[in-house]
Amino acid sequence: MTIDAAIARWCARPIDTGHPGLTLTPLVLGPEGVPVVTDAEQAKAAPEAAVLSAMAHGQSASAEAIGAAFLAAAAGLDEERRAVYADLVLSSLNEAVRRTLEATMKSGYEFQSEFARSYVAKGREEGLREGTLKAKAQAVLAFLAARGLEVPAEVRERVLASTDLAELDGWIRQAAMVSDTRELLTTTDS
Incomplete structure (x- = not known):
């Protein structure tokens, strides 16, 4: 199996084994043997064919339509298959299609498939958590600074990490009571 048409032709050449009447003809799957799946219903009926289509034709002019068909199909897959297949499809699409999809995502487009919505929601949750962690760490440091306490580098690094x-x-609660910022780390570690 190859996504390169020239390699597929080369690999499919008959091999003379040297034994009279015995020529080996390899079975090769190349891009010509993989249908271009751009129809959402076809992709839903055979999601693996949609994945192979992206792998074989993801650098072609059909890449955007292939990606859209796969997204429609992905909604019906279990989470594990959806993640693996999406990774294969997205890594197979040409750069222009990836840029187009990124621009679409940034433009406020509301995704129609459950697959895309679930990944957007997951990204938002992770972003919110990261923002909350950063804000709380900054609050600890700001509280200590407002109290006029020196914050050594090792304490700052530990809090921010x-x-x-x-x-x-x-640590936010402890920052109101400690007399030395190093106590902050020992009060919660013990």
């Missing part, structure tokens, strides 16, 4: 919301909440 925290990925535990409960730990950061505890």
Whole structure:
């Protein structure tokens, strides 16, 4: 199996084994043997064919239509297959299509498929969590600074590196009571 038509032709050449009457004809699947799947219903009926279509034709003029058909099909897949197939499809599409899809996502387009909506929601949740972590870490440091306490580099780095919301909440409360910022880290570690 190859996505390169020239390699497919080369690999499909008969091989003379040297034994009279015995010539091996390899079975090769190249781009010509893979249908271009641009119809959403066809992609829903055979999502694996849509994935192969993207792999074989994702650099062609049909790439955008192939990607759109796959997105429609992906809504009906279980989460694991959807993730693996989406990764294969997106990595197979040409750069122009990827840029177009990114521009569409940034323009406020509302995705129609459950697949796309679930990934957008997941991204928002992760972004919100990251923003909350950063805000809480900054709050700890701001509270300590407002109290006039020196914040050594190791304390600053540890606070900014925290990925535990409960730990950061505890540090915010402790920042009101510690007399030395190093105590902040020992009060929650013990």
